Amino acid sequence: xxxxxxxxxxxxxxxxxxxxxxxxxICRRLPDGGILRERIVExxxxxxxxxxxxxxxxxxxxxxxxxxxxxxxIYVYLCYGMHWLMNVITGEREDPQGVLIRAGIVHNxxxxxxxxxxxxxxxxxxxxxxxxDIWIEDxxxxxxxxxxxxxxxxxxxxxxxxxxxxxxxxx
DNA sequence: TTAGTGATATCC
DNA sequence: GATATCACTAAA
Numbered sequence: 128x129x130x131x132x133x134x135x136x137x138x139x140x141x142x143x144x145x146x147x148x149x150x151x152x153i154c155r156r157l158p159d160g161g162i163l164r165e166r167i168v169e170x171x172x173x174x175x176x177x178x179x180x181x182x183x184x185x186x187x188x189x190x191x192x193x194x195x196x197x198x199x200x201i202y203v204y205l206c207y208g209m210h211w212l213m214n215v216i217t218g219e220r221e222d223p224q225g226v227l228i229r230a231g232i233v234h235n236x237x238x239x240x241x242x243x244x245x246x247x248x249x250x251x252x253x254x255x256x257x258x259x260d261i262w263i264e265d266x267x268x269x270x271x272x273x274x275x276x277x278x279x280x281x282x283x284x285x286x287x288x289x290x291x292x293x294x295x296x297x298x
Numbered sequence: 299t300t301a302g303t304g305a306t307a308t309c310c
Numbered sequence: 311g312a313t314a315t316c317a318c319t320a321a322a
Contacts, residue, residue: 171317173317180317181317182317185307186307188306188307189306190305190306190307204305204306204317205303205304205305205306205316206305206316206317206318207302207303207304207316207318207319208302208303208304208305208316208318209302209303209304209318209319210303210317210318210319212317212318214317227317229317236318236319237317237318238318238319239318239319248305277317278317279316279317279318280317282315282316283317
């Protein structure tokens with residue numbers, strides 16, 4: 128049974144959603160009608176304004192505003208001037224948390240995945256539960272998981288930097 | 299190890 | 311307006 132994940136799936140703490148997103152299949156309908164699918168094999172959770180690695184820890188700004196929105200919202204942002212990174216918002220409205228989609232089974236690396244799926248800022252502010260051209264499916268796959276610390280956040284301080292909030296399929 | 303790249307935030 | 315920063319990748 129394959130079903131599109133609904134708002135209910137995302138409407139939980141990011142620490143619950145992030146591990147469950149591993150093994151799910153992200154789907155993208157291209158302008159020409161073709162559909163790309165790729166299984167997610169790595170995610171990271173970013174949890175609240177206290178989490179110094181979370182963008183919202185620096186305050187509520189036009190960019191981080193999306194983190195405060197309802198669960199399922201797509202948060203896309205440009206990193207290092209050339210890479211689009213894609214997140215899904217989780218948890219309660221006004222609670223700034225989300226999950227970074229870090230890697231697919233073929234395209235490892237958050238920017239490679241968005242490049243393959245042709246994701247750019249036009250998707251920013253959309254919703255995985257309702258967007259016509261991008262969604263996530265559950266096909267029943269339940270990979271074995273392992274956890275690790277998040278990467279690329281040396282600025283976040285020893286405490287937050289060492290949180291084991293990265294989930295990786297260990298198959 | 300390092301260059302490349304541009305939006306964003308934070309200073310003038 | 312100017313500058314510093316950055317959840318990365320590819321090439322070497």
